[in-house]
Amino acid sequence: MKGRTRNILRVSIIITIALLIGITVWFNLTSGTKAVEVGDEAVDFRLTTLDGQEVQLSELTEDKGVILNFWGTWCKPCREEMPDMNAIYSEGHEDYEIVAVNVAENAQQIQQFISGLDADLEFTIALDQSRSVTEAYNIGPLPTTIAVNREGVVVKKQEYQLTPEDISLFISEATE
Amino acid sequence: MQLNQIKCGSCGHVNPPGTQLCQSCGKMIDSDYDKNKIKDLMRYDGSAVRSKVRSKSVFDKVWIFFTSVKVGVSIILIIAIAAAIGTIFPQEYFIPIGVDAGEYYQENYGSLGYLYYSLGFHNLYSSWWFLILNGMLAFSIIAASIDRGVPLFKSLHKQRVKKHDSFFRRQRLYLAEDGAADTGALIGAFRKKRYKVKQDGGNYLLEKGRLSRYGPYINHTGLIILLFGSMLRFFPGMYVDELVHINEGETEELPTTNGQYYVKNEAFTLDTYDENDNEVFEQALDSNTQVISNFQTDITFYENNSADIVGAPSDLEKVEDYSIRVNHPYRFGNYELYQSSYDNSQLKSMTFRLEDADGNTVGENFTVSLRNPEENFEVSDDVSVNMRAYSPDFLEIAENGTLVSATPVPRNPAFVFEVADGAESELSLLQIMNSTDITEGNDYSIRFVSAEEHMASVLTLKKDMTIPFIATGFIIFLIGLFTGSYINHRRIWIRSEDGLMLAAHTNKNYFGMKREINEVLRSNGLGKVEDKLDDEDKDIDKE
8 A cells, every 4th residue: 555655656756757758858859950851841931022912821722732932132042033933924823833932032132133144034022121031931031932832831952052943843842 | 893094095085984976076985885885874774775775677777877966967067078079169149140050160160170060069958959968957857856855854743852872982982970960951951952852761963064965955846946947937937039130221030939929129329428528437448439328229129910820911009109228128918028238230221412424423323212211303304313223232234134142141232323304315334333334335423422320229039938947946945055054963872871872973073972962961060071083183193
């Protein structure tokens, strides 16, 4: 009888402390690294576009796959992949959309960049001036490209320059 | 049993009888420490230390391992050594913001620095192994307290009033008187000294200050609450410590509030002491540095009504205005917003003037805002300047003629200006203090006049829900310390059958107890108690 109470006490204290240590270590290791990964639900957002329109992710994913491309005019690989994305997008985009989210730059910088290109960019350029979307997705290096399918789930992510083949892969993943 | 003085094997200090840890050096005096505890010192008379009873399952083994004082002390030592090592190189929050920590330690402190980083010493208090060590310490405290506290409670709770003759003789304070004594008066006198009395026939047990014995356990309870509070810091939403950087005139979202709260920096003020009109700080002011008397940020605090969707244009509703000064934070909800520092290193705007071929200034100066530049400047009635290109951090001119920027931060701004005076237009590239003609044979040149920096206030956003736990833990810890240190647990056994026999025991301050007892005895016409230690002292003196 006495021995049983003692055993219950010992076992429950050991388990409680082990659990608390485990939870604390887990919280500690996961904090700050909440980067969006493949399989996560894409955070919905609404941003103003360069044309003064509004774009909301959940509205786009209702009937299309979406490719989010986080970029800046000062980033060389971003500048280099833009014309490729534009060329593929111009061939037809019935089942997907590209939203190029510019990270915290002003319209003058973006216009200046576009004016230096051979062709106008057809896809949507969204302005994340306060970086709130960039932070919600915990974007590290630029460019970062994320494919979101019609269910609003992240299906592909790449943190370096896209080749035309990569772009096609992103499109097929997003529209699957 | 003999009451001998004990000479410490390590330092040679002579300790009073019954000592287990040397008064001078703190080393364990005999290896039979635990056994003595049970047999000799009556700490647990009638009850055994739990961990000594049985060991069966894995849980029992783990439990018994952690109840060991040696293990507890080892954990404390490891924590102390780790904390000491953590001070050799700076912690991560002291290295420049935005730098890769691994590279920083490697570059500045070599491979030793990299090892330091790899083992998590750069962020000691939140490294996983340090957390586990603290958890083990908590477990050791809990296990050891239960293991010793429960038997202690039992033995004090069910004390026998009647004791054997040899028990009386064995106590340090002892008195035996022949002939009858007025026991009632004697007990009454002790009662006045706030002793609690238990009686069993002609046997009496007088006791006070039992709480003293629980001091260490109260103390441990405080420590556990403290450790629990510091554990909660790692739980999401319990603890926030973030820097918020707001340029004068701008509005920023407060981090960790999910876009719900915004703050506008209306004005940042930095007052310095006037060197001439203050005598009190003369010495400090003489050192030629400006001494700041006040940092102040006047803010407007907003709540966002459209915080549900990330990135959506904010719909701000003004809550109130406030002036944040050092030690006068703005409080909202569980958050506090403190004045931390300021930053005027970021370029805000640049001012230029236009010069003609003869070096005369044309029209008025014009100012280009670097964050959101305008493109056209009417310098005079017939001359205008157009900004054709701007690069915040000039790197090179691309093949297609645009300016390439290395970063989005205005560190090295470069501009291409077009000067048009109706008849013709010409282009020039301008970097800070350096201009190049793009078109040939330019008539005009643009000169840099001045630059203005952003005045940004740096605020610290704090939230700490663990403070109540930490504070409670500390208070209980101190109460335990006080109880254990300043209250004496005094017990007196009296037997009045054939004559009077009296023995006394205390956990500390025998001198005080002896005085108290002798006072009562004298007023009852009885002799003094015999202190065995005094006798031995006399013996030593004689020798």
